[in-house]
Structure formats: C-alpha cells, structure tokens
Amino acid sequence: MSIAPVAVQPIPRGTLAGRVGKRALDWVPALVVLVLVLVVWQESIAVFHIKKFLAPQPTAIASTFWTNRHELISAGWFTFQEALGGFAIGCGLALVVALVLARWRGVGRALMPYMIAANAIPIIAFAPIMNAWFDPFSKFSKMAIAAVLCFFPVLVNTLRGLTSVRPQSIELMQSYAAGEIETFRRVRIPTALPFIFTSLKIATVLAMIGAIVGEYFGGAFTALGVLIDSRSTTFQFKEAWAGIAVACAYGIAFYLAVALLERLTLRGMPSTGD
Amino acid sequence: MSVVTIEGVTKTFDGGTTALEGIELAIEEREFVSLIGPSGCGKSTLLRIIGDLIRPTAGTVRVNGKPAAQARADRDYGIVFQDAVLYDWRTIARNISLPLELARWNRRRRGERVQEMLRLVELSGFESHYPWQLSGGMQQRVSIARALSFDPALLLMDEPFGALDEMTRERLNLELLRIWEASGSTIVFVTHSITEAVFLSTRVVVMSPRPGRISDVIEIDLPQPRTAATREEPRFFELVTRVREALHLGSDHDRDLTAPRTAEAPS
Numbered sequence: 186m187s188i189a190p191v192a193v194q195p196i197p198r199g200t201l202a203g204r205v206g207k208r209a210l211d212w213v214p215a216l217v218v219l220v221l222v223l224v225v226w227q228e229s230i231a232v233f234h235i236k237k238f239l240a241p242q243p244t245a246i247a248s249t250f251w252t253n254r255h256e257l258i259s260a261g262w263f264t265f266q267e268a269l270g271g272f273a274i275g276c277g278l279a280l281v282v283a284l285v286l287a288r289w290r291g292v293g294r295a296l297m298p299y300m301i302a303a304n305a306i307p308i309i310a311f312a313p314i315m316n317a318w319f320d321p322f323s324k325f326s327k328m329a330i331a332a333v334l335c336f337f338p339v340l341v342n343t344l345r346g347l348t349s350v351r352p353q354s355i356e357l358m359q360s361y362a363a364g365e366i367e368t369f370r371r372v373r374i375p376t377a378l379p380f381i382f383t384s385l386k387i388a389t390v391l392a393m394i395g396a397i398v399g400e401y402f403g404g405a406f407t408a409l410g411v412l413i414d415s416r417s418t419t420f421q422f423k424e425a426w427a428g429i430a431v432a433c434a435y436g437i438a439f440y441l442a443v444a445l446l447e448r449l450t451l452r453g454m455p456s457t458g459d
Numbered sequence: 460m461s462v463v464t465i466e467g468v469t470k471t472f473d474g475g476t477t478a479l480e481g482i483e484l485a486i487e488e489r490e491f492v493s494l495i496g497p498s499g500c501g502k503s504t505l506l507r508i509i510g511d512l513i514r515p516t517a518g519t520v521r522v523n524g525k526p527a528a529q530a531r532a533d534r535d536y537g538i539v540f541q542d543a544v545l546y547d548w549r550t551i552a553r554n555i556s557l558p559l560e561l562a563r564w565n566r567r568r569r570g571e572r573v574q575e576m577l578r579l580v581e582l583s584g585f586e587s588h589y590p591w592q593l594s595g596g597m598q599q600r601v602s603i604a605r606a607l608s609f610d611p612a613l614l615l616m617d618e619p620f621g622a623l624d625e626m627t628r629e630r631l632n633l634e635l636l637r638i639w640e641a642s643g644s645t646i647v648f649v650t651h652s653i654t655e656a657v658f659l660s661t662r663v664v665v666m667s668p669r670p671g672r673i674s675d676v677i678e679i680d681l682p683q684p685r686t687a688a689t690r691e692e693p694r695f696f697e698l699v700t701r702v703r704e705a706l707h708l709g710s711d712h713d714r715d716l717t718a719p720r721t722a723e724a725p726s
Binding site for chain 1: 510512531532533534536537540542544546548560562
C-alpha cells in the first residue's frame, strides 16, 4: 500500500542535492574523476602538441586565475548579484502566479498558452532587447534576463506540485471544515515544496547563465561576462577559461546553497530523510 | 435522538448515473452500523453524503439533529479513509493534532490530547516518527487517532482496513471495538467483507447496485463485548450466512429470480 503521495516520490535520491551534507567519503569517486580529467587534459595537450592558446593546460589556467584572482572574484561577485536579483524576481513572480493559477483554474486556461509562448522566446535574442529597454550598464537589465529564464521552470513545477494533492487529502481538510487558505497552507504548499525546490535548483544555474549571456551584449566592465567576452575575442584564452571557472564556481555555490536550504526545509520527508 | 437521519436521499452524478435511490436510514447513538454491498452500490457515496463531502440530488441528511453541512462546519464527525492519508511532512504527533490546530486548540491542550490518543491506539512512543516509518496497520491506527482526537460524536470509516492483510485486519477489528467502547462514539463503517461487518456491527445495512438501494437491514445480536472467540460461535456463522444471502438476493434484484442462482461471490 502506497501511503506517500505519488507526487512526493520524484525527489531524486541520487542527485547532487541528495548528497549534500553526506559524509565526505561519498565525495571520493567524484574527486577521483575530477583529478583524472585534469591530469588527462594537462598531459594530452603536451603529448598531442595542441596549441596552448586554444586549449590552455589546467595548471596554466590555475596560475592565471591566481594572478588575476581579485579582479575575477569581484567580477564574479558583480555578476552573481545580477543572477541573484534575477532569481529572486523570476522565482518570486513564478511562485505568486502559480498560487493564483492553482486557485483559479480558469485563469490558468486563459494564461497558460502565453506562458508557454514566453518560454519559447530565444533568450539570446531577448538579451539585447533587455539591454535596450533598461540601461545596459545597470544590473537591472541582466536581472530581467535572468528572471525570464527562471520564471517558467519554477512556475510549471510549482503549479504541478500545488495541484498533485490526492483528492482524499482535500476531502480530509473539508471534513474538518478547513477553508481554502488553510488547505493551501497545510496541504497544497507542503505537497508542492519538493517540486518547488527542484525547480529553484534548476533556476540557480539558469540565473547565472542569464546574467552572463546578458553581459555578452554589453554591460559594466566589472562584470564577469564582459570580462570573458573581451578576453576570448582578444585570444587571451587562459584568462577566458579562468573566468569560466569562476562563473562555474559561483553557479555551483548558488546551487549548493539552495540544495542546503532544501535539506533543512524538507528534513523528515521520505526521500531526503535517509 | 438519532445521530444520523437519512430521508429520501437520491444521488445522480453529472453523467446521469444514479448512484443512490430512495435511501432511508436512521442511526442511533452508540450504534456500530456497517454498509456492505458489491462495488458500485454507492456505499462510499452514502458515507460521503453523511459527511457532507458530496451533496445529495434529493433528500435530507441530518447529523446530530443538524443539516449535514452544519454538522461538518461544527466538526461533528471524524473520517477515516482506506488509505491513512497522513501528511508525510508531519510527525505522527502533528498528524494527530492537525484537526486540533484547525479547531484552534492551544499547544498545551493539543499535546495532552495527542498523548491520550496515542495511548488509545497503543502507539505511545511513536510521536516523533514520520508516517513512512510506520507499517500500514500502524498508519491506519494513527488515522483513527486523528479522527477521534477532537472527540466527535460520529466516526465515518470508508473501508479503513481494506488494504491491510487478513491478520492485521482481524487484530485491528478487535482494537477498533475496544476504541469504540472507550470513546463512546457512533460508527458508520463501509466494508466489502461480510465477516468483518458481522463481527464489528450492531447492525448491517446491505446495499444493492444500479441504482444503489438498501436491500436489507440485519440486526447483529451477538453479545458484547466481542472477542476473538466470537468469530467461532455458531450464531456468528448464522449471521454471516444471513448477510451473504441478503447480498446475493440484492445483486439478483434486477434479474430473473426464478433462474438458478449463480455462485458469484460479492467481493
């Protein structure tokens, strides 16, 4: 007899999020892979005589990073702020819209086609338009792009979560004469939380990508995307790679922060409690 | 005064299916009434109409002398489904206290009542477990504790042990009788099982399908309190046979009664 609602099952057990907070030993296989990849990369460039400016060796990237660490980290921080702002706006709006759509299904039927159409907008084409609408040197133009990217996955997942409550759970609340708000608060939202966190984790990475893509179409000189773009167009690939590594580091840290928040919020839930 | 009074209740669903027709039934205080019948006889629908979870097309239902909707608003009944319907994100204690939170009991009173209910269903010590850590039978006991936590006069049970194995079911049957004794509530119990209905009930209401009707009402005069030994008494078997025959007659209702009766068991 399946007691857990089907909806709660899909929280992935084996993903990175599931491993956050587990024993250090669990990380050993992943670390071994990382070291192997770096060694093979490092050595094959020397062995196959690949031009170093095209694919710099990891050690060269690392030393470039170290020399430029202050500039890179502060550029990353600038871009991260844009990503974080976009994440907050996009996810916040998506959560509110999902609540409205879950409560008033008719609104959903009227709006959903346009939400799907909005999701089909190629973000690359959208970025220069946002730069034109808002000041390209302000953080806000990049936040807008990141927000658009975050919006849809969070909306769809949250809506799915809010509406995948078993009918008997709702009947139970009705038998207690619980109102609409109580039912949302005590049943629908808790049921949706695993779905919401899954989409928020996706959105962290999308927000970083959105901010950097936006910066490719013009932005402050202190931004990471502008830095990577200018270095790669001037064939300074070591610097570009170091910038990419910093972008990844911020993205991963953002993801892990949300995964940690998920763990704290959902402790006791079947899939995260083990 | 009857706890439940059902008068002329008919339910036709949107598709035009008549689930119930002309239901008349009064359930007195402290009764244990089972609704039994084959699938599609509308017994679960009738239970939900008593609980005002479904509105009848015609007829009236009164619970504790009030219209069913008012009784639901006053939280006059607790309900137990076939699945325990526990919330995975709440501990056992907080699952039991859910209706108390909705009724705005303060924390201290809630805590005391939860302990009391855990003792009643013999699950003391499990308050901080989560539902998925408990077996199906234990989960169903939590669900009963939750339904009784706010002391409702009426307990509605929709095949509560239908998904459990036979041994767990027999044990929980005994436990339910003990809880019924201790809580002093009136129980309306939907089941597929003839032996379960006879063992538990003071009255068995036999229903027939298409459209759902009450075809027979059988008094169960087995002495109280009932024990495991009750299941071996000759009178128990007589009553089981009596209910079984009533079910067969009911399911033959719209067929030619002179034709040889098939051995089809109403499952």
